[in-house]
């Protein structure tokens with residue numbers, strides 16, 4: 233089996249004016265990402281996702297990957313992550329090189345799974361899980377004036393027992409949002425908060441102390457992702473676990489997050505961190521410092537499928553018997569047809585769980601007509 237072609241497919245969806253969704257940094261209207269399709273001589277097709285703009289990923293693939301990947305045996309997949317740091321020398325640490333690599337790597341693992349008849353999580357050799365706890369990513373800041381309680385009520389109605397909400401607009405607002413979410417979710421639900429790097433350490437500490445009583449499972453990106461000394465300052469000052477990783481890529485950056493337990497939870501995105509090969513290395517790194525791994529997912533259904541396969545493969549080291557700390561996958565509850573429409577059988581988080589696909593590869597079937605509907609380069 234060898235690769236005959238790589239196609240870079242940008243897809244996007246625009247939210248209506250006035251309906252933008254946001255985090256503490258502002259509102260956005262565009263959901264956009266890039267699918268990678270890899271064809272082979274056997275007729276099998278592999279799919280991956282680079283969580284970055286297609287207009288950037290296309291030339292990166294052409295310049296740094298196409299010659300190497302076309303003709304390659306997908307079973308050689310792990311060598312690509314190594315090659316990304318040595319050839320292109322000096323460029324491997326770029327987010328766009330790692331994002332392009334992520335899409336290609338996931339597509340190659342999809343092909344290895346199809347060639348062997350095994351789902352990717354089995355190939356990665358971790359703990360086999362048939363279902364995963366899904367947490368609702370919700371209570372965004374909204375451009376339109378909306379009741380902040382409504383999205384949490386919706387999540388509870390759907391059966392979620394874990395949710396992550398946006399905060400980061402000042403401590404009073406943070407407390408109001410967290411209190412509302414906790415009241416509606418109940419005492420037993422897991423509640424995470426996401427500041428999207430909008431605070432300086434002192435402000436993050438003030439908020440963390442104010443919301444600590446609401447039993448926060450983690451506080452995500454309290455300070456900008458680049459500010460690792462800021463993470464350590466926050467950590468020294470609070471008793472709320474910290475999480476980061478959606479803006480990080482490659483094992484070298486994740487090592488800095490893991491070292492000295494700068495954070496308690498790392499969140500690799502399978503469309504950015506370097507793919508499944510690199511994510512499994514990151515999970516191994518995290519285990520050496522007892523840091524949890526919970527993938528970040530704001531992707532299309534392809535990136536979601538990769539994250540679900542990855543999450544199902546990550547071991548529980550060290551075991552958390554009698555202190556439940558389940559692997560969780562993020563399930564964004566905002567409008568996104570790139571997540572809901574491009575698979576023949578979309579993931580269904582009803583009841584607060586998703587099934588881990590057991591079919592070969594990523595275990596999902598792409599609806600190529602739907603992909604064409606959202607294609608952004610025509």
Ligand SMILES: [Mg+2]
Pocket residue numbers: 426428452453478
């Ligand atoms: Mg986040």
